[in-house]
Amino acid sequence: MAKDHVKIVARNRKARFAYHIEDTLEAGLVLLGPEVKSLREGRANLADGYVVFKRGEAWLQNVHISPYPFAAHHQHLDPLRPRKLLLHRREIDRLAGKVQERGLSLVPLSLYFRDGKAKVELGLARGKKRYDKRETLKRRTEEREIRRRYKIR
Numbered sequence: 331m332a333k334d335h336v337k338i339v340a341r342n343r344k345a346r347f348a349y350h351i352e353d354t355l356e357a358g359l360v361l362l363g364p365e366v367k368s369l370r371e372g373r374a375n376l377a378d379g380y381v382v383f384k385r386g387e388a389w390l391q392n393v394h395i396s397p398y399p400f401a402a403h404h405q406h407l408d409p410l411r412p413r414k415l416l417l418h419r420r421e422i423d424r425l426a427g428k429v430q431e432r433g434l435s436l437v438p439l440s441l442y443f444r445d446g447k448a449k450v451e452l453g454l455a456r457g458k459k460r461y462d463k464r465e466t467l468k469r470r471t472e473e474r475e476i477r478r479r480y481k482i483r
Contacts, residue, residue, distance in 0.1 A: 338442045339369050342376035345437045347466060349455030354439065355425075358416030359390065359448045364401035369448060371398075374441050381415065381436035381452060383426040388415040390450065393438060415450070428454060 345351070361369070368374070373396035382389050389412045396409055417425075428434050433456070440451045458466070 334444055336442055336444050338440060339372050340374040340376050340441045342379065342437065342439050344377050345439055345453060345455065347458075347463065349435065349437060349453065349457055350462075351439070351453040351455050352434065353454040355421065355452050355454075356449050357388070357452055359450055360414040360416065361395075361448055362407070364398035364407070365395050366448060367401070368396050368398040369441065370443070376438045376441060379438040381438070383422065383429070386419075386422065388417055388422050388425070388436075389413065390415055390438060393441075415452075425454065
């Protein structure tokens with residue numbers, strides 16, 4: 331079995347801090363040529379991204395892909411424009427139902443190339459409360475302290 335070649339372009343570190351991730355899935359992206367070139371240079375930001383469902387389609391909103399400086403055309407494009415996600419119909423229906431009924435959000439966790447095709451890892455997420463975030467920070471600091479102590483020995 332051939333091993334997939336994966337090149338990570340961007341990660342959404344804020345998402346794992348702000349949400350409890352209940353499930354993850356991979357989706358393709360509909361992009362224009364200059365956007366692909368810009369992604370290959372690693373010029374993307376997922377921090378405020380989310381997914382909306384319109385007319386039976388999934389759209390990635392608020393993900394910033396910087397304009398490619400050497401593009402001859404498509405240069406007037408909005409870096410934050412909505413981008414269509416490529417998912418199977420039953421996946422879209424299942425996710426739209428969960429987002430509507432249970433108050434979950436669908437957020438991008440990472441953007442990468444798998445075998446030359448742009449993909450986005452989506453997380454079905456439930457927002458953390460303020461005390462959950464404090465707990466996460468506290469646990470992270472404790473782990474850092476423990477690692478530092480072992481390093482000193």
